[in-house]
Amino acid sequence: MGFFERVGDRVVGAPSILAADFANLAEEVRRAQDGGAELVHFDVMDNHFVPNLTVGPVVAVSLVRATSLPVDAHLQVERPGSLIPAFVEAGVTSISVQPEVTVHLHRTLNAIRAAGLEAGVALNPTTPLEFLEWALPYLDYVNIMSVNPGFGGQEFIPRMAEKVRRLREMTDVPIQVDGGITEKTAPLMVEAGARVLVAGSAVYRGDPATEMRKIIEAGRRAAETHNG
Ligand code: DX5
Numbered sequence: 001m002g003f004f005e006r007v008g009d010r011v012v013g014a015p016s017i018l019a020a021d022f023a024n025l026a027e028e029v030r031r032a033q034d035g036g037a038e039l040v041h042f043d044v045m046d047n048h049f050v051p052n053l054t055v056g057p058v059v060a061v062s063l064v065r066a067t068s069l070p071v072d073a074h075l076q077v078e079r080p081g082s083l084i085p086a087f088v089e090a091g092v093t094s095i096s097v098q099p100e101v102t103v104h105l106h107r108t109l110n111a112i113r114a115a116g117l118e119a120g121v122a123l124n125p126t127t128p129l130e131f132l133e134w135a136l137p138y139l140d141y142v143n144i145m146s147v148n149p150g151f152g153g154q155e156f157i158p159r160m161a162e163k164v165r166r167l168r169e170m171t172d173v174p175i176q177v178d179g180g181i182t183e184k185t186a187p188l189m190v191e192a193g194a195r196v197l198v199a200g201s202a203v204y205r206g207d208p209a210t211e212m213r214k215i216i217e218a219g220r221r222a223a224e225t226h227n228g
Pocket residue numbers: 016017018019041043074076147148149150151152153154178179180181198199200201202
């Protein structure tokens with residue numbers, strides 16, 4: 001069973017390694033894992049869709065070998081379809097693509113699933129949820145971006161909590177949130193219906209185990225209060 005299929009109503013934390021020390025990636029992931037992280041968020045950027053340039057399948061191969069956690073690749077690239085075989089080969093367990101630059105979304109999502117991985121879509125802050133309507137049957141998770149993709153350390157966009165709430169009304173698909181997630185903003189997103197909390201700078205600006213734990217616990221408290 002895939003990671004997102006298993007999440008159910010649990011709140012889980014995923015460190016974004018974009019904010020980690022890339023010279024010590026395995027150790028940085030282990031530190032967040034000590035704080036309760038259950039998934040690694042791996043940001044791939046191409047200097048076309050976003051101005052930044054990060055890492056690709058070669059680094060994913062090494063990281064998958066070095067960690068016991070599942071690795072989730074967030075492809076912030078044009079033409080993601082051509083990169084999917086290499087990420088499958090690398091051993092990541094899920095891949096999300098940006099529909100703004102994925103011309104054949106149905107084909108791409110099906111290719112991810114056909115390889116036995118979970119398929120996700122990540123939406124820019126102003127991309128409407130209606131974009132998802134015809135893609136929902138082929139999706140295992142949705143990433144609601146709460147900053148513009150491209151960089152870590154940006155300011156959280158508060159209106160994205162309302163977007164999560166609307167998506168929750170549309171579907172039961174697990175919702176991941178990504179961008180500006182901290183122990184202060186995580187509860188807003190969890191109350192709205194998010195369950196997978198991606199955090200980069202908030203985890204790595206301090207002791208990653210402590211900071212990861214604070215975010216997960218803040219999210220879980222919000223879920224309990226909200227449900228009970
Ligand atoms: C932004 C990336 C995020 C980023 C989040 O393009 O998709 O995953 O690492 O970083 P923070 O948590 O610092 O906003």
